Amino acid sequence: MKPDNKPDQSFDTIARKFQNNIYGTSKGQLRQILLEEFVMAHTGTAPLSVLDAGGGGGEMSLPLLQAGHRVHLIDLSAELIELAQQRCGAFEQFSAAQCAIQALDDSQYDLVVCHAVMEWLEDPYSVLEGLLNKVKPGGQISLTFFNQDARLFGNILYGNFDYISKGFNVPNRVRMNPTNAQAPREVLAFLEKHQFSVQHKAGIRCFHDYVRDKRVQTEQFDALLQLERQYAQVEPFMWLGKYFHVIARRLA
Template sequence: MSRQLDEQLAARYPVGQRLRILDVGMGQGTQALRLARAGHQVTGVEQDPGMVAAARAALAEEPEGIRGRVRLVEGDGRETGVHFLPGSFDVVLCHGVLMYVEDPDALLAGLARMLAPGGLLSLLVRNGDALAMRPGLAGDWQAALGSFDTLSYRNRLGLDVRADRLDALTATLAGIGAPLHAWYGVRVFTDTAGDDVPVPPPGEFHTLLAAEERAGRTEPFRRVAALLHLCGVRG
C-alpha cells in the first residue's frame, strides 16, 4: 500500500516538493514517520492515548531534522475543523479508520475540506464486497454465507466493525468534491496468513510483494482483496 501511495504522490507532485500531509488515525505513526523521512511535513491525529504514546516514543528515536517535520495531535479525526483551516494540506491519509466509524460520510466531508485544490485523499478500508472470502477460504461455510448480506464483521482484534463497498465510496467521494482517481486491492493473496507466520526469505518476499502488487491493480483480483486503497482528488 505504501508503494501505491508513493506512486500517486510521484504522479501528482514534482520530485523533491515537500508536501503538507495530514495522517488521520495515525496509530503508532509508522506511515507518518516514513513520509517525514522522505522530507514531508506531517501532522498525525490519533485519539487513542496508548497509540499517541507509542508514536511519540518512535519519534523520539528519530534524528532532530525528522522530529521537526512531525506534529502529533491527540484528538478525534472527525474534529479536524477544530484544529486546522480548510485547504491546509496537500495530502490527507485516512487508513484503517472508516471501519470504526458508524457513519463515515461526515468524517470524509471534513477531510476533503482539509485538502488544498488538487490535493489527494487516500483511504484504506475493509472491502465490503469481499467479506465472504476470508471465512470461505478457511472453510467456515456458515460464516461465509452470513457475510454476503452484511457490512459488519469481527476483525482480528475481536472488535465488531464495518466494511465499505467500492460503489458507495465512489459516490461519496464524488459528492464531497474529491472524486475517485485510482483504486487498488490490498491483501489479495495474503489475507489468510496468520500474524505469527514468519517473513519469507528476501527473494521469496520480493516475489510475494510483486504478486500482490500485480493482483492489486488487475481485474478481477483486486475486487476480492481484503482491503481497498482508494485515492480521491480534490477538484
C-alpha cells in the same frame, strides 16, 4: 446516524498488542509495504502539508517525513500517540495530538491520509465527508479501508456460513477485529459525488489471505509480495483485496 452512547474504536490499553497483531505479521507487513509504495508514487516531491488521520503509531507518517513532508498525526488513543512520538518525534516537521477526527479544526492540507480507519467508525461516511473538507483544492486523499466484498468472499471460502447468516455479528466480538467493512464501489461513488477525481485504486492483499497453506505467507513472502504488486491494480483481482486503497484529488 451514529449513536451518542457508542464511541468510535480506541485502542488504549491494547495499543502495543494491536500493533504487534498487525505489523508483527506478514499481513500487516505486506499491507504497509504496498501502501508506502503507492502513496509515495502519487505524492509530489515538494514538501506537502499532511494530515495523518487515525494515524496510530505513525507507520505511514514516518516514510512521509523521511521524504521531507510536514505531518500532523491525530489518533483517539493516547498510547498510540506515544508510539508515534517515539517513532517520528525526531523530525521537527512532525506533530501529533490525541484527537477525534470529528474534532479537527478548519485547517486544510495538501494530503490527507486515512488508512484502516473507516472500519472502526460508527458513522464512517460522516467522518469521511469531514475529512474531504480538510483537503485543499487540488490536494489529495489517500484512503484505505476493510473491503466488505472481500470479507464476504473470504468467509464463504472459510465455510463461516453461520457468521455470514448473522450479518457478521457475534455476541463476543474480538476487539481487534474491524466491525464496519465498506464496499469499494460505494466509497468510489461517494468520492466522485464530492468532486474528487480517483487517480489510483488497488486491492491490498488480493491473494495473501486466501492461500490454503498459511506457511506460504511467511516462507514465500517475497514471491507473494511480487504477485500482490503485479495484480493489485488489475481487475478482477483488485476487487478481492482484503483492504482497498484509493487516492483521489479534490477538483474544487
